[in-house]
Amino acid sequence: MTDTIDRTDAVSAAPTEAEGYNFAYLDEQTKRMIRRAILKAIAVPGYQVPFGSREMPLPYGWGTGGIQVTAAIIGTDDTLKVIDQGADDTTNAVNIRRFFAKTAGVATTERTTEASIIQTRHRIPETPLTEDQVIVYQVPIPEPLRKLEPRELETRKMHALEEYGVMHVSLYEDIAKFGRITKSYDYPVRVNGRYVMAPSPIPKFDNPKMDRMPALQLFGAGREKRIYAVPPYSDVKSLDFDDHPFSIESWDENCALCGAADSYLDEVVTDDKGGRMYVCSDSDYCQQRRDAGHIGDGGDPDYVAGRAAAAGGAE
């Protein structure tokens, strides 16, 4: 069993499709333009750099920004991992991996630790990333203030003047209405004490992983034509209030497959009578734990109840 995707299959299925295209699809001029935008983004953490986003052969909204960033930084000796919702085997992740296997012929992997570039949609892997890695986020709406102010003309001014009151008011309105901040994903962060930034629609569970992360974090929004970045070891603080500190999701259950109590869980509906179980959203993390001998309860509620009782109910 190897974790590396068999690239020959993907290539032999369409032997000539990538012919006539440059390495990693984009031409070198375009890559240079994107690299310049990336460098600027790294120099001004959290600032959205406009770039001449190209029309990719995949639909807008499906990762064209992340794909362009990856295409601009990938080299022949890189190993690429692509995840969507934390998993390597979701159709869109499979499709983007196929795209790079076809156009760049690079090695791909499902193992977080083996990847030099990780392109992701909606998650940060549970396994901590290292200085040798780059994580590329696919971003649908790069502007954290967009839902509060639809006009680009205005939001650019607000960023320039560091005028983020409207964001705090919006979070406070949540508290007034619901008693808590109800934003559960794409939870706004402040980078390096300056720019308020959209972390992309990752669950807020993942926000703390961004703070002082050793890996370089790059964000690509193709349709909106923006690139931004968080350099390694930068401060990334989730917005909150002293009396309403930021907090993350947690579950009463553990992963039914690997028993993990510390990972983000997906809810899987097992029947039409309210039956459900929880499994790790990070498929590699789950697999690594299972390979190491950890096992979950398989979704047996009695097992959970029994164990919870044994643990004194303090789950």
Added chain:
Amino acid sequence: MYVAVKGGERAIENSQKLLAEERRGDPAVPELNLEQISEQMTLAVDRVMTEGSLYDRSLAALAIKQARGDLQEAIFLLRAYRTTLPRFGASEPVDTSTMAVRRRISATYKDLPGGQVLGPSFDYTHRLLDFALAAGDNRPASEIADEPVDAGMPRVTEILDHEGLVEKEDPDPEDAPVFDLTRESPRYPADRSARLQNLARGDEGYVLALGYSTQRGYGGNHPFAGEIRMGEVAVEFAPEELGFPIEIGEITLTECQMINQFKGSATTPPQFTRGYGLTFGHCERKAMSMALVDRALRAREFGEPVDAPAQDEEFVMAHSDNVEASGFVQHLKLPHYVDFQAELVTVRALRRKFEDGDAEGSAVADAAE
């Protein structure tokens, strides 16, 4: 025991095989070839070339065939191909006053130099399904006119220009930079060239609806169809090594000049204003709609209030592209279960709090903690 779903790759391959099968339809029916599409689905080809921003009939025909007749999908295919093509430079501006006109009508003058030339048009057809056509094409051959179309066919706006009745439109200086929407990200406020590029590539239905909205009072500008012309123009390009322009080909264009409500100021006597529309091929509805929206977007320039959707540059430009719009609307079918789970956790926690009678919202930590 639950087993995590695997096999995305094979599912995708199988789905694509099915798609190819559906595209072909009943194998007993002869397969469409590109010449048939290019010759008999001409207006579909024209639309795909216009919104795909690539003038190539055979590639557009291929895109339509591959997209099973879904024109937005065909536009997407053509765009994705176009983006890989090298740029040799910008052509000389095309001169539509030298157009080999096949259709030219004006709604502002009964007769004018060059006359009204109906050309091929649906305009005065009775929209009756032609059941004879179902059995086969038995059209009468069109007759050749006794005299050719007038060579001198001045644009209607030039006729008005003589009297200074229409706002003057000076060409940009030769060396003025050409904004390229496909290479740069849009900036607001945008200049007119960026707006026109955006509208020319914009979805026909969207531009039509916006143009229509101006007629119904949302940013009205009292338009007259000064002129609509369709025909062939030469494209010239000046290669650096030659230093002078050479003709590299001929393209079909549809141009619409709308003449709109007049304006004046302390320094300018009252005069009509312009709205402009231009498309590849014969896309008359699109060209007219584009001209209406172009004029509406010039509201600020003329000191008019900007309060209707069609006058709102950022709104119009940010949502006109159907490749962008279609991608983002349809991305909703991608998995979102991580975000949905985050919402589930939040809503369940809020409901628990509600059931506990703590609805007035005192400070509480995450209920899931």
